[in-house]
Amino acid sequence: MLAYVAKRVLYMIPTLFGMSLIAFMIIQLPPGDYLTSLLSTMADGGQNLDEATIARLRAQYGLDQPAYVQYFVWITGILTRGDFGYSFEWNQPVSTLIWDRMGSTLLISLASLLLVWAISLPIGIYSAVRRHSFGDHAFTLLGFIGLAVPNFIMALTLMYTSYRFLGQSVGGISSPAFVDAPWSLAKLLDMLSHMWIPVIVIAMSGTAAMIRILRANLSDELSKPYVVTARAKGLPEREMILKYPVRIALNPFVSSIGWVLPDLVSGVTITAIVLNLPTAGPLLLRALVGQDMYLAGSFILLMGVLTLVGMLISDILLAVLDPRIRFN
Amino acid sequence: MTKPDTLLSVRNLSIDFHLRTHVLHAVRNVSFDLKRGQTMALVGESGSGKSVTARALMRIIDKPGRMIGGQILLDGPNGPVDVARFKEGSREVLAIRGGRIGLIFQEPMSSLSPVHTIGSQIVEAVRLHRRVSKSEARARCVELLRQVEIPQPELMADRYTFEFSGGMRQRAMIAMALACDPQVLIADEPTTALDVTTQAEILDLIKRLQDARGMAMLLITHDMGIVAEVADDVAVMRFGKIVEQGPVDDIFHASQHPYTRQLLDATVKLESGAAIRALPASLTPSVEPVLSVRNLTKIYGAPSRMFARSGGRGLVAVDDASLDLFPGENLGIVGESGSGKTTLGRMILRIVEPTSGTVTYRADATSAPVDVTALGKVDLRRYHQDVRLIFQDPFASLNPRMTVKQIIGDPLVISKGMSGKAVEVRVAELMGKVGLDPLAMERYPHAFSGGQRQRIGIARALALNPTVIVADEATSALDVSIRSQILDLMIDIQKQLHLSFIFISHDISVVRYFCDRVAVMHRGKIVEVGDAETICTNPSQPYTRRLISSVPNPDPRNKRMLHRLRTDQV
CATH class of the missing domain: 3.40.50.300 (P-loop containing nucleotide triphosphate hydrolases)
Known part of the structure; x- marks a missing residue:
């Protein structure tokens, strides 16, 4: 088991290197750099900078160096000092910006992942065991609606409902009064009262997908001979289903950890903008639009790391859950 | 009560x-x-x-x-x-x-x-x-x-x-x-x-x-x-429904119902069938073998460089196997699972790459021998037109989304570049040959029973006029009565087309019914090769004796298995 984990961690190193290269290449791809986009914004505002100032700024930011030197400076900074560079636009170190955002992103991600599991597990099992029953058809219909409704529409609807009928302040993950307040019980409660909307919106499509996956998997497992064996032992039906086929059909649940993290960073950007969530998505979008290269590159890199870590966690859990994986 | x-x-x-x-x-x-x-x-x-x-x-x-x-x-x-x-x-x-x-x-x-x-x-x-x-x-x-x-x-x-x-x-x-x-x-x-x-x-x-x-x-x-x-x-x-019921002796020796008789006949026929066929005249020493296998060895899992476990030497699946297959002959390969018989069959087709050894193929008496193990991609494709495979599982080996015409015609389209009407004519001919109604060629495999599907598999193997067919457990998934029909069909086709079969099976009675010569494999090695009748009645190697004595005998008055030779007795 330890050897397996060590092997997986070792394999991560070349992948990470490749990802950092790609992240850097992506932000270098569009023509121009941060200064050109800054200049065009300033020109729109009627301001003009002289050539000497521009050249000085370029040298100061290191933008006159060839790309590989820039990459080398960036990556050694990360590896040796944990320094992800400096955001031009925010005039702050990238790391401070990112850690702020990553905290709330992780919080919302984990909350929605738990919600996805909590809802889809019982419904998936029910749908598979009572296939083609009224309840199964009803959940199928709900599931498809959940898949089909765009997240941002759902977000707007919930915002309206909670504002109009519950009288809650909506948007963000805490009330304006608490934004800069230190942690306290009141702040926590306030956060929970805000969190439910984004968590439900983000979990919705994931839940629908997971119900379908579990239903299909479990239906396959239910017709396997070992189910008959377990029945023939005299196990009560409910216990039998939970102990044998569900246990084996659980694999996709665990695998979902791997893709849920990057999905939450990049996939729900629109929802995050609509709900004004302080998560990573909107910040990344702005950094890309403004060609704020260190910020954007670091985000892309961190998303890659998150994906890898998610995959690693899910692989380790899979190995714990399924001895066949452990022994191969 | x-x-x-x-x-x-x-x-x-x-x-x-x-x-x-x-x-x-x-x-x-x-x-x-x-x-x-x-x-x-x-x-x-x-x-x-x-x-x-x-x-x-x-x-x-x-x-x-x-x-x-x-x-x-x-x-x-x-x-x-x-x-x-x-x-x-x-x-x-x-x-x-x-x-x-x-x-x-x-x-x-x-x-x-x-x-x-x-x-x-x-x-x-x-x-x-x-x-x-x-x-x-x-x-x-x-x-x-x-x-x-x-x-x-x-x-x-x-x-x-x-x-x-x-x-x-x-x-x-x-x-x-x-x-x-x-x-x-x-x-x-x-x-x-x-x-x-x-x-x-x-x-x-x-x-x-x-x-x-x-x-x-x-x-x-x-x-x-x-x-x-x-x-x-x-x-x-x-x-x-239960059609007949009674003590075992009555059922075997005085059965009343025709269906019971039919079941018994299908079984007993396989027990004693070998004498039906006269040995082909080609089985004389003067004839060159169509396939000869020399010192073929396969080692799986040769230790890799990274993460190699200490002392890992790999698994020897086939160990130094040598065989000859003569034109018009049925050669059986029997053995327990894990004895390497399937791997040997696949190496002959070079679906599995041998670790060492050679396979020599001679299309007919006049052509020069070809070293199969050294063939390039194009030549190997030509070789695969001559030497074809029939699979064990008639359900898994046919693509459920292709019609029977597409399945049987596939090798024709790929290897011969045939199309349209020509394929249809040839497929109809092949279906007739394996005893299927050519009108069914537009249907999908799920519409056929296990035995019929195996016939489709045989028709597909025959499509390119092969000289050798490797049948890997081709009848294992079938019921007894269907099994003997399929074997009879293959014998029939062989008479018409002068084919050679390599018949891989763990079922001794089927091999005895179908094959002229039998090679017995045990733990990757060929322990004995000989005439089918001799191997099945009077084998010389202790392992073969043990194997044969384990085959159940369909006669309650003469129980064989309970007197079988155990591992510790040989």
Whole structure:
């Protein structure tokens, strides 16, 4: 088991290197750099900078160096000092910006992942065991609606409902009064009262997908001979289903950890903008639009790391859950 | 009503399956008795309703099925109780399942959970019916594993199913079924997935356990040989009805019903068929072999550089095998699973790359020999037009999304560049040759039965006028009567087309019926090559003798398997 984990961690190193290269290449791809986009914004505002100032700024930011030197400076900074560079636009170190955002992103991600599991597990099992029953058809219909409704529409609807009928302040993950307040019980409660909307919106499509996956998997497992064996032992039906086929059909649940993290960073950007969530998505979008290269590159890199870590966690859990994986 | 030695009696059991379009009467008015210490065999072909009947005794019936009538009287301490009257998930039924009736069945791989240890599954069975502590249940589990003769039971209890061999898994399954000393044991095709030698050991074990415990056994099988070896009474089932029932001797030697005769004939024919064919004239030393295999070796898992386990030398699947295949000859390769026979067949086709050794191919007497192991991509493709493969599983080897015309015509389109009408004509011709109606060529494989699908597979192999066909367990998945039809078809085709067959099988009787010469493989080595009749009646090698003596004999008056040679006797 330890050897397996060590092997997986070792394999991560070349992948990470490749990802950092790609992240850097992506932000270098569009023509121009941060200064050109800054200049065009300033020109729109009627301001003009002289050539000497521009050249000085370029040298100061290191933008006159060839790309590989820039990459080398960036990556050694990360590896040796944990320094992800400096955001031009925010005039702050990238790391401070990112850690702020990553905290709330992780919080919302984990909350929605738990919600996805909590809802889809019982419904998936029910749908598979009572296939083609009224309840199964009803959940199928709900599931498809959940898949089909765009997240941002759902977000707007919930915002309206909670504002109009519950009288809650909506948007963000805490009330304006608490934004800069230190942690306290009141702040926590306030956060929970805000969190439910984004968590439900983000979990919705994931839940629908997971119900379908579990239903299909479990239906396959239910017709396997070992189910008959377990029945023939005299196990009560409910216990039998939970102990044998569900246990084996659980694999996709665990695998979902791997893709849920990057999905939450990049996939729900629109929802995050609509709900004004302080998560990573909107910040990344702005950094890309403004060609704020260190910020954007670091985000892309961190998303890659998150994906890898998610995959690693899910692989380790899979190995714990399924001895066949452990022994191969 | 029931006699004292009758443990379980079934009266007029009927089961219907409500399908979307119609009601299928899977079991109709079935009645039989199971007696203490006796074995009742329920015989029939696949789909005859025998498994459904057996599982109904434990009230396990799959979804659309429903029991619509009949009694299942199980003898108990307070007189017989009717199992049929309890509700399906009721406490009474759960107590009977595993507690009074045990079940073992066909696929020992998939009938145990892959993610729980063997021990935990047996302990669970013990604790469901007995109030014992975990450690007592564990001790009982180890004791059971010892009874089914699993070596080092304390250690093996903590292993997973995939760490067991097929025979060991079936032993573990038996241990689980016997965990709470049931009075009735249902064995549903318990050895179909096993080799002859393992089969003999398992049947022997079941017999001894049955004698020691005085259990009644319901044995379900389609193999008349096994019936003759172990059964006391026989019921023959067809289309959900029992057509004939009686003591085993009467069934074999004085059967009344034509269907019983037909089943027996199909079995007995395979027992004695070899003399039908005169040996081809080509089998003389002056003729050059069409294929000659020299010192072929395959080692799997040669140690890789990274993460290599110390001392890993790889698994020798085939060890220094040499064979000749003459034109017009049927060469059988027999052996237990894991003996390397499939790997050898695949290396001859070069689907599996040999580690060392050569395969030489000679298309006809005049052409120059070709070294197959050195062929490039293009030449190998030409070789594959001449040497073709028929697979074991007629269900998995046909693409369900292609029509029969596309399946059979595929090699023509790919290798010959034929199209349109020409393909259709050739496919029709081929279908006629394998005994299928050419009008069915637009249909999909699911519309055909197992035997018909295997005919499609044969037609596909014949499409390019091959000289050699490698048939890997081509009849193993078929019922006995269909099996002999397919073998006759292949013999027939061979006479017409002057083909050579390499016939890989674990079924000795099939090989004896079909092959001229037989090579016996054991642990990757060819231990003996010889004339089929000699190998089957008077083998010279001890391993071959053991193998042959394990084959069940379809004659209850002459039981062979119980006098077989054991591993320790040779």
